[in-house]
Amino acid sequence: MSNIVGIEHDRVTNTVSTDFPGYSIEANNEFDIEEFKKKFQINISYITERTANFDLIGIDTSIANAFRRIMIAEVPSVAAEHVYVFNNTSVIQDEVLAHRIGLIPLKVDPDTLTWVDQTVDEKDRFTDDNTIVLSLDVVCTKNPNAVPGDNRAENLYRNSNVYAKDLKFEPQGRQTETFEKNPVVPCDPNILLAKLRPGQEISLRVHCILGIGSDHAKFSPVSTASYRLLPVIDILKPIAGSDALEFQKCFPSGVIDIKENGEAFVKDARKDTVSREVLRHEKFNGKVKLGRQRDHFIFNVESTGAMPPEEIFFKSVRVLRNKAEYLRNCPIGNLN
Amino acid sequence: MSELAQPEQPTQQQQPTNEEPLEDQDQEMDEGEEALDLEKIKLLPGATDDGTAASFQIIDEDHTLGNALRYIIMKNPNVEFCGYSIPHPSEAKLNIRIQTYGDITAVQALHQGLDDLVKVCTHIEEEFSTKITQRDYGTEEP
Numbered sequence: 001m002s003n004i005v006g007i008e009h010d011r012v013t014n015t016v017s018t019d020f021p022g023y024s025i026e027a028n029n030e031f032d033i034e035e036f037k038k039k040f041q042i043n044i045s046y047i048t049e050r051t052a053n054f055d056l057i058g059i060d061t062s063i064a065n066a067f068r069r070i071m072i073a074e075v076p077s078v079a080a081e082h083v084y085v086f087n088n089t090s091v092i093q094d095e096v097l098a099h100r101i102g103l104i105p106l107k108v109d110p111d112t113l114t115w116v117d118q119t120v121d122e123k124d125r126f127t128d129d130n131t132i133v134l135s136l137d138v139v140c141t142k143n144p145n146a147v148p149g150d151n152r153a154e155n156l157y158r159n160s161n162v163y164a165k166d167l168k169f170e171p172q173g174r175q176t177e178t179f180e181k182n183p184v185v186p187c188d189p190n191i192l193l194a195k196l197r198p199g200q201e202i203s204l205r206v207h208c209i210l211g212i213g214s215d216h217a218k219f220s221p222v223s224t225a226s227y228r229l230l231p232v233i234d235i236l237k238p239i240a241g242s243d244a245l246e247f248q249k250c251f252p253s254g255v256i257d258i259k260e261n262g263e264a265f266v267k268d269a270r271k272d273t274v275s276r277e278v279l280r281h282e283k284f285n286g287k288v289k290l291g292r293q294r295d296h297f298i299f300n301v302e303s304t305g306a307m308p309p310e311e312i313f314f315k316s317v318r319v320l321r322n323k324a325e326y327l328r329n330c331p332i333g334n335l336n
Numbered sequence: 337m338s339e340l341a342q343p344e345q346p347t348q349q350q351q352p353t354n355e356e357p358l359e360d361q362d363q364e365m366d367e368g369e370e371a372l373d374l375e376k377i378k379l380l381p382g383a384t385d386d387g388t389a390a391s392f393q394i395i396d397e398d399h400t401l402g403n404a405l406r407y408i409i410m411k412n413p414n415v416e417f418c419g420y421s422i423p424h425p426s427e428a429k430l431n432i433r434i435q436t437y438g439d440i441t442a443v444q445a446l447h448q449g450l451d452d453l454v455k456v457c458t459h460i461e462e463e464f465s466t467k468i469t470q471r472d473y474g475t476e477e478p
Contacts, residue, residue: 021411022413031408031412036456036459040459040460041463042460045474046474046477062403065404066400066404320400320457321454321458324401327401327450328447335378335393
C-alpha cells in the first residue's frame with residue numbers, strides 16, 4: 001500500500017506523499033472537504049494536566065507539521081520581558097537573573113491580556129490590559145535559631161535560596177478584580193533562581209507581557225510538541241517456537257504477543273519505538289517488514305503549565321486558520 | 337475548557353518581531369475602515385498575460401503556511417504546478433508559484449487553496465472539540 005513509508009536497515013523508502021490529482025489514473029485525489037471529513041479521525045489517548053497524547057488520522061504531513069510548528073512558535077503566552085532592578089547585591093549578575101526570571105513559565109491565561117502596542121510612547125505603553133507586574137524582594141539574614149552542627153545553608157541562613165514562588169503578583173488597576181480568582185503564580189513554584197548569603201539582597205520589579213515563541217523561546221507555551229507516525233509491523237512468514245520468543249524480545253514489551261500455537265503476532269504496533277532491532281538479526285531476514293503509516297500522526301504535547309495541552313493544540317489550529325483567512329482577504333499588490 | 341465553546345472570533349494575531357510596524361498584522365476581516373495590509377502579498381514579475389501562471393511573494397510567513405498551502409493548492413485538479421520557496425532563511429519571505437491548465441487564474445487557485453485550508457482547519461477544530469467533550473480518554477499517563 002503506498003500509504004506506508006518503508007523502513008529498511010539503512011534507509012527509508014516511499015516517503016513522498018502522492019495524494020494529488022494526476023498522480024495515478026484510478027485515484028482521484030482532488031480536494032473535497034466531504035472526502036476529507038470521511039477520512040479524518042481524532043483519537044485521544046490520554047490528557048493529563050500537562051501532557052496530551054492524541055492521534056490525528058487522515059491528514060497530510062504538511063498540515064500536521066504546521067500544527068507542530070505553530071504550537072512551538074506561534075501560540076502566544078505570557079512571560080517576563082522587562083526586569084527593573086532596584087537592588088541586587090547577590091553574586092548572580094543582573095542580566096543573568098533577569099534571563100532566568102524571563103524563562104519562568106507563568107500561570108496566566110494569555111487571553112486575559114492584549115498585545116503591547118510598540119508604537120505607543122514608552123511611558124504609556126504598559127497598561128493594566130497588557131502587562132502583569134511581579135515583584136521580588138528578598139533579603140538574606142543569619143538564622144538566630146540555627147540548629148548547631150547542621151551546616152546546611154537552609155539551616156544557617158534565612159532566605160538563602162530564592163525560588164520562583166518568591167515572585168509576588170502586584171495587581172494593577174482592574175487586575176485586582178480580573179485576577180481575583182486566579183492570581184498570577186509561576187507554574188512550578190520551586191524553580192531555584194538565585195542563592196544568597198547574609199547581607200545580600202535582591203529587589204526588583206518585573207513586567208510580563210504577551211509574546212510568541214518565534215520571538216523568544218520563553219514565550220513558547222509547550223516544553224515540547226512532537227509527533228510520530230504510527231509504526232507498522234508486517235510479519236510476512238510465520239515465526240514460531242523459540243524464534244518467536246526472540247522476535248518478541250526485539251520489540252518493546254506489549255508489541256508482539258505469542259498465540260497458543262507458538263506463532264508470534266503483532267499485538268499493539270503503537271507501542272513500538274521502531275528501534276529496528278529486528279533488522280539486525282539475519283534469521284528474520286525476509287520474514288518481517290517494518291514501516292510507518294504516512295497519514296497517522298501520534299501527537300505528544302507537553303505544556304509548561306500556562307494552558308492545558310489540549311487548549312494549546314486548539315489554539316494552534318485557530319492560528320493556522322487565522323493565517324489563511326487573513327491572507328485570503330489581503331489585496332495582492334505589485335512588487336515595485 | 338471555556339475556550340472550546342468560543343465563537344469564530346479569532347484569538348490574537350501573532351505579534352511580529354519588535355522592529356516591524358504594528359499596522360501589519362491586525363484588524364483584517366471585521367470593520368471595513370481598518371487599514372488593509374498592502375505589504376502582505378505581492379505579485380512577482382514572471383506572470384503570464386492571462387494570469388494562468390503567477391508567482392506571489394508573501395512576507396512574514398515560512399514553511400508553516402507555505403507547505404500546508406502548497407499541499408492544498410496541489411490538490412486542485414486545475415493546477416498544473418505549485419511550489420514554494422524561501423529565498424533566504426534570514427528574511428521572512430515566501431515565494432509561491434502557481435501554474436494552472438488554463439481554466440482558472442493563478443489568483444483564483446490561490447484563493448481556492450486558502451478557502452480549502454480554512455475549511456480543513458475548521459473541521460479539525462470541531463472534531464477535536466467534539467472528542468474533548470466526549471471525555472472517553474484516560475487522564476493518566478500509562
